[in-house]
Amino acid sequence: MTVSPRMKKWILIYWLLLVPPGLVFTYIVSPPPADLNAIDVLGFMFLSAIVASMPMVINGVPIFLIQWVSIAIFLRYGLFIEMVTIQMSVLILLVKLRIPKEGMFRLPLNSAMFFLVSFLSGMFYYFLGGTVTPDFKEGMGPIWLGLAYAVIYYILNQLIVMLHQMLVYRINESFFGKDFIWETVSSVITLPLGFVLYMLHLDLGLIALLFIGGPFASVSLILKMYDSTQHVNEYLQKAAEIGHQLAERVNVNEVTDLFLQKLSEMLPIDYAYVLEIQENDDIHLARRVENGVVMPNNHMGIKKHQGISGTVWGTGKPVLFTSRKEWGNIVSANIPGDAESILGIPTMKNGKIVGVVVLASRRKRAYEKSQLMIVDILCSHYAIAVENARHYEQAKEESERCSLTKLHNYRYFEKILYREFGMLEKNVRDRLALIILDIDHFKAVNDTYGHQSGNEVLKELASRIQNIVGDSGTVARYGGEEFVILLPEVTSREAYNLAELIRESIANWPFILAQHLEGNSHKLSIKITASFGVATAPEDAEDPLALIRHADRALYVGAKRAGRNRVAAYVK
Structure with missing residues (x-):
């Protein structure tokens, strides 16, 4: 009030x-x-x-x-x-x-x-x-x-x-x-x-x-x-309910957001910091909320027994301070100057400290010992929920990524393609472009230098494509030596120019092979080229499969048959 x-x-x-x-x-x-x-x-x-x-x-x-x-x-x-x-x-x-x-x-x-x-x-x-x-x-x-x-x-x-x-x-x-x-x-x-x-x-x-x-x-x-x-x-009942809600989340950010939201509903919180301890004993700021606003996660530079969070980390015990006088002698440059009451709680997993949660209020005596106990219980729920969400995200990531190139795989690409077409149909998107590229004479690379060298070429090629495309589109390994690039809100001409830029980056810079069949330890430099096909929607296709089919046709008819190492756009 x-x-x-x-x-x-x-x-x-x-x-x-x-x-x-x-x-x-x-x-x-x-x-x-x-x-x-x-x-x-x-x-x-x-x-x-x-x-x-x-x-x-x-x-x-x-x-x-x-x-x-x-x-x-x-x-x-x-x-x-x-x-x-x-x-x-x-x-x-x-x-x-x-x-x-x-x-x-x-x-x-x-x-x-x-x-x-x-x-x-x-x-x-x-x-x-x-x-x-x-x-x-x-x-x-x-x-x-x-x-x-x-x-x-x-x-x-x-x-x-x-x-x-x-x-x-x-x-x-x-x-x-x-x-x-x-x-x-x-x-x-x-x-x-x-x-x-x-x-x-x-x-x-x-x-x-x-x-x-x-x-x-x-x-x-x-x-x-x-x-x-x-x-x-009542707090214990709420803690149990919040624990169930945290367990239902499968995204780490969603778990953290819900955790802080529920804490703010229970306690007067002006500042909240969620820190994670890395395997190399470095502490990482996972979430920083000040006055209800999520702030950038800057590097804290905290060590064990240093500052409030470092003290909690080092001792493994929660702390409760009712006013600044009680913690003013603890060096803690990361706590705002108007903070008074502080709760510091370690997050534990399998008896090991995996993080620290620090809550602060501008009010004196804002927190009680019973609340410290409840937050301690919630931190245990939070640590387990974050771990489960990470496992889910990792499994999901592995199921949607190519283990060799680290690009998205065909399953993920197909899901995104259908989602984008759905947005086209709802007029959320105006256009969509697709680029398919295939390495020229890739079988010869495997036969001459070995499959390990072929894998090196695929990984390097994937890296070059991803660096050029960046966040403007989705890059995926389509299968074998084929790659696809899905570009929302990109015209046929813009897609063609981007494909041409990627083609030049492949053709003009040699690929270095470290694991070849030449029998010596020297690295080899070889030249690789690729052919490209471009199609757009809704101009060239009215459904996802048609877009793939027409880009594929442009690749083989317009680029491969015309001599390879070139870009071709679909022509009706």
Whole structure:
């Protein structure tokens, strides 16, 4: 939830105009009782401070179980003392929640909200005829007034919170969520405690705070531990779901993208770095995300026990830093200067460290130990998913590549050809060109110099073609000594010129043979030529097979029969 700087200024003005003058006005119209016992008041404030320091956070919203204490203080000492105590409790609560610098506007906002709740509910109580230190032994009248005060306090609290969320945070979603249910149930449960505390304090004095405050603190601690356990269970369930989703990906980049996306949904992450350890003990930056933007993967130059990632790499143990003061002495030039909280986790496979994940936030104390445990589990899922994706990509690559020339094979070429024709039919592509080339008299090379020399020629030829074509098309070994080049959005003339350039690079530069049959260790230099056929779609062909057939015809009829070492375009 983001709030504009202008809104933050209005919140401060709103607080200045409301709270300080309001406290002065309240002191005048509802001053503390004359028999005020300062020690007892301090005792109540101490109890309020304990309650404020033990909030439950449901769906990111702190549940503030202070109403039962405020009821006892209001009934015992009046509105002004209750207001001062609540204002102090709000401050303690926000300190406990460790709000970041950009969230400091919440202090005047919450102070104003609780001031309004206290003031309006207190005035309502006095309007109905309520008094300070009512005697519940006189009958049901004072009790009903106290209950009316508590109900109005709760209703006003919910209405004012809802109003502030709509005006300040621009939240229009349903207000009656899980956090509302928790707060309602906890308020109903703790409401009687306020009345019991008030009545016991009248009879027993300060010791009543121990009788009521002690059990409440224990119950609050149990509820908080229960809530934390729920959070951990939810995280574990999410981790299992994310692990399954990672395992379904068969592309390494997709695995990494999903991994970081899910982490960002679970944790406040401003900077994320995924590093991989190579076999030569060099560390490689596989992914770098800063402020939600994927950045270039520059070389990190990190060694073991150097910097945060190097420390995690060297020790094999995760690290958690809650502020820059804790890690500022660790030399880590790669972490942005405004980062505060950091998680560093090793990724393990078969007991060996294969990488490091570093997550950082500009907020102090952004991460907890339970979150470190969850991220550690997710890193294990990630390492396995990446390994499986690499195996799949390797197997896929090997099935689509010629093992000798490292070019794409016919299976891959055929898939791309049909895909490109599909794009032609959908008018996504305007044209498509195909070049087929065949080495002239290649059998003579094998017979004269041996098949090893023939393989050297094929590999060198494939390298020359690929260097010239680059990313402008797909180069594949069609079979034997034949090669194909598929060129999207290339005209017949452009394809012809490219074929001519490749032909000259073959004919004008000799091929060097190291493994020949001459019986000596000297390298041989031989001349090779090739013939080319060119066809285009949709001009020359309306389907993939026709395009191959017509380029093949241009090769054998227009180039081979015409004397070889030339380029021929298909002619209808």
